[in-house]
Amino acid sequence: MDALRPVAGKSTTMRLILGLDRPSGGRTTVNGRPCREHPAPLREVGALLEARAVHPGRSARNHLLALAQTHGISRRRVAQVIELAGLRDVADRRVKGFSLGMGQRLGIAAALLGDPAVLVLDEPVNGLDPEGVLWIRTLLKGLASEGRTVLVSSHLMNEMAVTAEDVIVIGRGRLIAATSMAELTRRAHGHVRVVSPDAGRLRELLAGPDAEISAPEPGVLEVAGRTCEQIGGLAAAHGLTLHELTPRSATLEQVFMDLTGADVEYAGRAA
Structure with missing residues (x-):
């Protein structure tokens, strides 16, 4: 093999x-x-x-x-x-x-x-x-x-x-x-990084039961459950400006932690 x-x-x-x-x-x-x-x-x-x-x-x-x-x-x-x-x-x-x-x-x-x-x-x-x-x-x-x-x-x-x-x-x-x-x-859930001066309005439009949206800093959104095409099309339809639209795949480390979270033998605490 x-x-x-x-x-x-x-x-x-x-x-x-x-x-x-x-x-x-x-x-x-x-x-x-x-x-x-x-x-x-x-x-x-x-x-x-x-x-x-x-x-x-x-x-x-x-x-x-x-x-x-x-x-x-x-x-x-x-x-x-x-x-x-x-x-x-x-x-x-x-x-x-x-x-x-x-x-x-x-x-x-x-x-x-x-x-x-x-x-x-x-x-x-x-x-x-x-x-x-x-x-x-x-x-x-x-x-x-x-x-x-x-x-x-x-x-x-x-x-x-x-x-x-x-x-x-x-x-x-x-x-x-x-x-x-x-x-x-591929099966891991990635997200799309969005940078826009209209981030607040865009977040309202993207909201839904199948979307997870966070704002790590002003003007930046991290969107799971929506593709770049969906986000870009929605922004264009409403005349919103986009400065960045980048797909981010989950790393192997993130996937591993998600898979083994319930099977950790020794779990420490953050200081």
């Missing part, structure tokens, strides 16, 4: 997929069988759950070589993933001196080691600088375009909005949504 799928912060789901935790019911399979039953799991599914789960005294190269030897993977492939992850200059340094971003790159290199068709990555963007974020975004899109399945868990909504193709939202163990990114944001 050639798609990028972000899961809303559910590391346990990923552990169940990988056979690291046992489900109380049901079963998970990767490429047709439970992950534990694959004779060479690194060649089937690459995983990044905890990037810092590496012996601190080992170098990045030795860590990858140790993993490679368990699956008969060549030293040449180790060199390839080191290069791909941008770790060539630090490959022989001990991992204990790595920054969070370097640790993430090493974890991604380990996930790619077996050249698997499936990748399961938990918060892969954590700790990366802007160049690193762009790198991982381009990498994941490239892997998906090759026909691989890339399952990504992230709380960075803005990043997922420009990376993912499909979305799975889970709250307290319950499936809330499973759809494409385009469909999810």
